[in-house]
Amino acid sequence: MTEQPLSPNQSAPATGRFGTLRSRSFRAAAAAAVALTAALGLSACGPSGLVPGNPVAQAPSAASKTQPIDFTTPTADLDSAAQSVVPGIVNVNTELGLQNGEGAGTGIVLTSDGTVLTNNHVVEGATKISVTDLGNNQTYDASVVGFDRSDDMAIIKLSNASGLQTATLGDSDKVAVGDPIVGVGNAGGRGTPTAAQGKVTGLNQSITASDDSTGSSEQLTGMIQIAANIQPGDSGGPLVNSAGQVVAMDTAASTSKGFRFNNVGGGQGFAIPINKALGVAKQIEAGNSSDRVHIGDTAFIGVSVSTANGGALVRGVVQGGPADQLGLAARDVITAVDGTSVTSATELTNAMDQHHPGDNVTLHWTDATGQNQSAQVQLATGPVG
Structure with missing residues (x-):
């Protein structure tokens, strides 16, 4: 593992006030099972929230594209891209009052006044949400504006936030199999941003995730499949291209914890394309509820x-x-x-x-x-x- 200090104002490594960006080797977790990064559950499941289960990944649709996993050698370009996106992300910490537990994940800052995109499972079951912005190192209370459970997306709003640095967004329609990417997030809920380099290995993938504890299930479609060491706590964080643009939101991880996807090779993860996520975000921000989107x-x-x-x-x-x-x-x-x-x-x-x-x-x-x-x-x- 390499240590690289980061600065909220520089893409090149430099001393910063909010910790170090730690690169994670993809090889170290290549044999782990793919799992939904369930907000880093730190307690047993109670009345709500995600718990370990045994979901099955569906066969790719006819329109999907895949390629074998390619172990990517860390590159300076991706290191720089990861550094540049950090000021536009947040750590999301939740209290799960009915479960007497806690959770942690990541979010992507969309507006300077504190609109943040994350996974629904990052905040699911939360009775209190606190968010630390990595651009200014300030912690804010947050509330959920709305969520789309079926697509595992949520929009949260930071209280009394202003002047936040936003993430640079790319075009997920331009992502291709073989593209180098890096996932950045709050891996392990430790608070310090980490980077996981890899490559895109598939497009338009479908996954069915089920919760053995409650019997509930959800199907995530149109996912970008990646070979990268995404971990619990990275959920809701950005998947970034070599230009430092967010092209997807990390949602599924290579880990033996959380939801596990059978019939999918080890060392693979899944991310929601940013174009799709922004479409849901705009609907939520407009207050337009539907059979998929809940507001309030x-x-x-x-x-x-x-x-x-x-x-x-x-x-x-x-x-x-x-x-x-x-x-x-x-x-x-x-x-x-x-x-x-x-x-x-x-x-x-x-x-x-x-x-x-x-x-x-x-x-x-x-x-x-x-x-x-x-x-x-x-x-x-x-x-x-």
């Missing part, structure tokens, strides 16, 4: 669930929450919300995404004795996502 606070019934035959099996109930007020208990099965059938944990999550705190909904469930129940309840404000 997250509605909450106060249960942890997994998929069961006939619905979402209640595994735990948050004391004092809406579900607790209705008398729901572990082993009950939620079957519908406002007349819309719920056949899985994912469908319950999707149903909640269509509502906001304060909404009144009718919940239908089958209790542990087999009796069908229904009642109206007012949704509370819950953790993010």
Whole structure:
């Protein structure tokens, strides 16, 4: 591992006030399983949040392009590119209050007043978000403006921020297989930015990631596949070309922790093209909700669930929450919300995404004795996502 001091104002290595940019060898993790970088989970999963599972990577579509992994020798150009992007990124730290845990990830600064792009799974389950800007070394409280769970993207807003340096964005449509790239982020949640050099090995890839704890799943499509040592904590960080332009957002990592992708060779990662991410970001910033995009606070019934035959099996109930007020208990099965059938944990999550705190909904469930129940309840404000 090499150490390179960095400066927020220089692309060439120079002494800086926010740590060192540490290059990571790709070879060291080439045999590790690919995994979704689940916000560096530092505790066991509770009512929400991503936990280790066994997702499967789908076969590439006919339009996709791939090539064998090529172990890239670190280059000065990519080192310089990594240095130049650091002032335009942030470290994202979350408190997972319902899980009694913490999380860490990365974000890309889009506006000087603190609009930041990151992965939804970086902030999912958060009860508090704090963000450290690497351009000025200041820490801010942050809130979620909106998220697209199905595409694993979120926009967060820093409180009382101004004058932030923004990331230089490129055109992901111009990315080609074989292009040299470098991922930059908060690897391991240690706070010091690190760089992972590699190459693009595939375009237009599709991955299905599932959570064995809750039974929920998501399909990420149109992904850029890379050979680079992306790690937990890098999620939401920039994938940068040799010109120092952000061409994608790191989302999946080569690591034995977090979500693992079977049927995909070791040492590979996946990133969301920046053009796609910006399209979602603009929709969120405009306040345009849809069946995929949720704007504002997250509605909450106060249960942890997994998929069961006939619905979402209640595994735990948050004391004092809406579900607790209705008398729901572990082993009950939620079957519908406002007349819309719920056949899985994912469908319950999707149903909640269509509502906001304060909404009144009718919940239908089958209790542990087999009796069908229904009642109206007012949704509370819950953790993010």
